[in-house]
Amino acid sequence: MRKVTINDIAKVLNVTPSTVSRALAGNLRVSLKTRELVKAKAKEMGYKPNSMASALRKGTSDTIGIIIPRINRHFFSNIISGVQEVLDPAGYNLMVMQTGESLAKEKKAIETLMNNRVGGLLLSISSETQNGDHLSEVIQSGVPLVQFDRVLSEVQSVKIVNDNRQGAYIATKHLLKMGYKRIAYFGGNPKLDTYINREKGYKEALSEYDVPIDSSIILHDTITRITGKEAMVSLVKKKKIDAVFSAGDYSALGAIDALKQMGLSAPEDYGVVGFANEPFSEIMSPSLSTVEQFAQEMGNKAAVAIIKSIKEGPMNYIETIDTRFIGRESSIKS
Amino acid sequence: MRKVTINDIAKVLNVTPSTVSRALAGNLRVSLKTRELVKAKAKEMGYKPNSMASALRKGTSDTIGIIIPRINRHFFSNIISGVQEVLDPAGYNLMVMQTGESLAKEKKAIETLMNNRVGGLLLSISSETQNGDHLSEVIQSGVPLVQFDRVLSEVQSVKIVNDNRQGAYIATKHLLKMGYKRIAYFGGNPKLDTYINREKGYKEALSEYDVPIDSSIILHDTITRITGKEAMVSLVKKKKIDAVFSAGDYSALGAIDALKQMGLSAPEDYGVVGFANEPFSEIMSPSLSTVEQFAQEMGNKAAVAIIKSIKEGPMNYIETIDTRFIGRESSIKS
DNA sequence: CTGAAAGCGCTAACAG
DNA sequence: CTGTTAGCGCTTTCAG
Numbered sequence: 207m208r209k210v211t212i213n214d215i216a217k218v219l220n221v222t223p224s225t226v227s228r229a230l231a232g233n234l235r236v237s238l239k240t241r242e243l244v245k246a247k248a249k250e251m252g253y254k255p256n257s258m259a260s261a262l263r264k265g266t267s268d269t270i271g272i273i274i275p276r277i278n279r280h281f282f283s284n285i286i287s288g289v290q291e292v293l294d295p296a297g298y299n300l301m302v303m304q305t306g307e308s309l310a311k312e313k314k315a316i317e318t319l320m321n322n323r324v325g326g327l328l329l330s331i332s333s334e335t336q337n338g339d340h341l342s343e344v345i346q347s348g349v350p351l352v353q354f355d356r357v358l359s360e361v362q363s364v365k366i367v368n369d370n371r372q373g374a375y376i377a378t379k380h381l382l383k384m385g386y387k388r389i390a391y392f393g394g395n396p397k398l399d400t401y402i403n404r405e406k407g408y409k410e411a412l413s414e415y416d417v418p419i420d421s422s423i424i425l426h427d428t429i430t431r432i433t434g435k436e437a438m439v440s441l442v443k444k445k446k447i448d449a450v451f452s453a454g455d456y457s458a459l460g461a462i463d464a465l466k467q468m469g470l471s472a473p474e475d476y477g478v479v480g481f482a483n484e485p486f487s488e489i490m491s492p493s494l495s496t497v498e499q500f501a502q503e504m505g506n507k508a509a510v511a512i513i514k515s516i517k518e519g520p521m522n523y524i525e526t527i528d529t530r531f532i533g534r535e536s537s538i539k540s
Numbered sequence: 541m542r543k544v545t546i547n548d549i550a551k552v553l554n555v556t557p558s559t560v561s562r563a564l565a566g567n568l569r570v571s572l573k574t575r576e577l578v579k580a581k582a583k584e585m586g587y588k589p590n591s592m593a594s595a596l597r598k599g600t601s602d603t604i605g606i607i608i609p610r611i612n613r614h615f616f617s618n619i620i621s622g623v624q625e626v627l628d629p630a631g632y633n634l635m636v637m638q639t640g641e642s643l644a645k646e647k648k649a650i651e652t653l654m655n656n657r658v659g660g661l662l663l664s665i666s667s668e669t670q671n672g673d674h675l676s677e678v679i680q681s682g683v684p685l686v687q688f689d690r691v692l693s694e695v696q697s698v699k700i701v702n703d704n705r706q707g708a709y710i711a712t713k714h715l716l717k718m719g720y721k722r723i724a725y726f727g728g729n730p731k732l733d734t735y736i737n738r739e740k741g742y743k744e745a746l747s748e749y750d751v752p753i754d755s756s757i758i759l760h761d762t763i764t765r766i767t768g769k770e771a772m773v774s775l776v777k778k779k780k781i782d783a784v785f786s787a788g789d790y791s792a793l794g795a796i797d798a799l800k801q802m803g804l805s806a807p808e809d810y811g812v813v814g815f816a817n818e819p820f821s822e823i824m825s826p827s828l829s830t831v832e833q834f835a836q837e838m839g840n841k842a843a844v845a846i847i848k849s850i851k852e853g854p855m856n857y858i859e860t861i862d863t864r865f866i867g868r869e870s871s872i873k874s
Numbered sequence: 875c876t877g878a879a880a881g882c883g884c885t886a887a888c889a890g
Numbered sequence: 891c892t893g894t895t896a897g898c899g900c901t902t903t904c905a906g
Binding site: 209254255256257258259261262267269276277278279280283284286287290299300301302303304317318320321322323347459484485486489490491 | 589596636655
Binding site for chain 3: 212224228255259
């Protein structure tokens, strides 16, 4: 049972393949009558277009590639969801690649996607990625690129990012308003823009409240539950702080683990605020104050941008998405 | 800057495209010397194979399609991760489609994937899907199919499933061992095999302990946090139960919400066990006893199966993955 | 061991 | 409004 092609339809209808192709594409240059005739026959014969053939001929496909560090992270899977929300009705498909935070895998993913002649590329770099050397091929080939969340500022492309500075700023300010004064910062990879900006926002809030910045309570690579817990134990023992703003919910959770273990509690003894609004943050006890990032929205915007770039050619601008502070038990003193 | 093709390389080297093609593919019928020569030249010229052209010619691609209800569910994103773990080193790519639990979208996803001439199809059906009519095209075309987690038993294909019966059985048995006697069941869509089997396991355990099965405390479509909470409130008020085995962690969480709201607690007043080992289940308070499903492993197995089916032709067998019970605070009386 | 030739299925000038 | 022609880039018989 060979697949039916446009040639088969053409023969049956005594027209040429071109006409069938045009009719199927809804080209107005073919008469309404033949258009409908062709479409009906195609359906009747069970015709399925061959995307490969079309893509080969056109030199580009309706598939968009997306590269992310890990798919099983709530934030990223929601972005994907948001991307598909837009791509799907527009007739584009998504090919998903994960880097697992490895630059080598990122390079390979880009290569594979380019070999597949994707119509566009959505990228959130791995934590190992330091520059855009491996993207030159993409740029030169003219395949539109949209970076999101973790972006390389040096690379020309649309960039969709959270306002990490603003999010950290309001979170820290909230702690200050609540009366906490010696607020530690738990950050991630200090080379990533994401964390650089969160630290910036944190410092900005402190300065605004004339709280001196103490580098001994500003910690990097303290972003997991374990490292957050260890850091908290140490800081509490040294009596250095009365609150933590953590650039991630997991390390904030670790901080709360530490408090519980030491017989202390939030918000009474120490204030704790996280970042990301992970699902567990609402459910844990005490519930965790945090900063919500609109992943779905980021996905939507990235998708809209890539479609626009495909249609109108590569663009180059930054779009920033506001975050929202969510006050919960861990930081609100009654 | 046009892309360099196999013809370009052939010209430069004064050989034919066939030879280049063969050399690049590592065909042993071409001399080692030319093979290396071609490869070197290809690299030098920045040759990138065109997957489309190859796929068109061969009639099938190295892309595998996967269809899932929602990507932003911990369970499914972990499956994808597991799938890629295997596909990636084997040289296959993944195209991801979501149905959002809609049959119409599932049909469309299948069509798109078939139009893209995927080499194989991984599928976990939507909750709306009742039969495999829409899969006949896949089966007939000879594209290998592997179903996972939510499967249609009538459809011939490899099927990778959790042992839902066994998971529910051990979870319920655990509650019985802890001394709970009147155990409610919170289930999902009663037409899905997944829930049918969980209910089966639940009943099996009860029978084993000579506990009569009471259909008034067996609830379906009670799988969200909200519905779980409502159901729990109602059952507690009626004094019908002393424990719940919930076929999902969210509804178990809802049950605990209900208890808290009524000034009751687990495990003292009521025992609660969930299913899925969602990340929050460990973090919430009381921590939730639950059944762990090995999503990553399921992904691995599905990927292995699809590769095997691609190489050796469609197969038809069921593979069951054991689940593991995790006892936590919500059900362990001291 | 290499070449010649054909074609996968579709689209897009160009012509009429 | 429709047909002719050519070709996207690659693989694969069939020859030699």
